Amino acid sequence: MQRSLAPERLATLVGHLDVAPAYRALCQALQELIGDGRIPIDTRLPSERAVAGALGVSRNTVTRAYAELASAGFASARQGAGTFAAVPVARRRAHDHTLGASKFADDAIDLTRAAGSATPGTAAAYARALAALPAYLSGDGYLPSGLPALQARIAATYTRRGLATTPGQIVVTAGALSALAIVARTLSRPGDRIVVDTPVYPNAMGALTLGGARLVAAPMGDPLGDAGWDLDGIEATLRETAPRLAYVIADFHNPTGLLMDAAQRARCAAALAAAGTLAVVDETLQATRLSDAPMPAPFATFARDAVTIGSASKLCWGGLRVGWIRAPQPVVARLVAARVQLDLGSSLFDQLVAAELLDDAPMLAARRDQVRRQRDTLAQALRTHLPDWRFRLPDGGLSLWARLPHGSATALAADLERDGVHLAPGPVFGVEGGFDRWLRLPYAKPEAQLLDAVERMTQRWAALPRAGARGRRTASAPPLIA
16 A cells, blocks of 8 residues: 655645745655654655645755655655655654553652543442442343443433434443454454544554554644644545544544534545445543533434444543443444453443443533643643643643644653653654654643642753754644644
């Protein structure tokens, strides 16, 4: 499979070259686009002649820009094939351990996971579930599709959101990641392609490839801009790669926090249908809405064949390992058959707890208020102490996606480990690396910890050598929003 970038598309991404000399401005623009994942790795860049025509510059300008790009490790020239986007080896998926099992010092601040302590009221929900448990003990406890009462509650939430759903369309799993693994094993085969946004939640990459599929990166738009998703790029990726599945996080995308609006959902769903690609929609963060603005309809209302996964863990408690799959009825039997090859059902007790929590609207509202305060505390601390770091304040989700003005997020994260702050740098979220100017900063922690973390980050950042400004801005770039 060979992906290529049209010269007109490159010209749109690069914008106006307003820094002299032009070859250096073009090199810097391409390095930023590749480093941030908006030009995926291994994409064939247009020929020098085609780029010169699209940008209105000399061919010699493009030749020098490509040469500098290759010298910096952001491109590779292949004899007879062309020039391909790349990233330096040091900037590929570094720090993979940060989102796995970790053991940190007692006074360390762990910001590698976008998860916090249990919602107040969780213990009471466990007590109510324990009181309800004896009624189920006379049975064998095996429920491969899930506890019927919980299936009904989950189905009802979809119906209230505008997506008519029956309990029989719900399969309860041991968390959202388990749900994603079941879907991948059921609906993909070895060698299939699965399109994923990039950046993307790292653990999803591993789950999606359990069926032997290969991941194809579809670049997001500028996370600090207004557009969010690069739908032109997504459509081109679908046409060129003909993937079997597409992994979509339309609700408070992890890690960028972006929310796909209704028009974007409709266009994306139409592109998937035209390519014959099935959407696997991750709604893990859908319930973390922190504003009063109405939410768009579920993605599956635009793509009726979509398979959707959800979770009680992000809003309630990470220790409550209850997730689910919502699928068209003909697919459910296949999902259950694949599921029993992994386990025979989720914990009945945890499902009883989840049923209690999903019915507790005041408790969930209090949790959202808590998370909103934590988000605002972290954002204000960054604005005050690290004002040159840029981020968009999300309307939901559990983390900020912050861009450094210079330097390497991977190197900074390594330095911060010595200060007892553990972060996930941008390359962790790239299918093949990149994003080394970005950090994910979760705010699902106590406010005192967040303030302490920012203080330690500020001290470390102040001690780093300053890099010169890159001196490039595209003409169409929107103002950065902190």
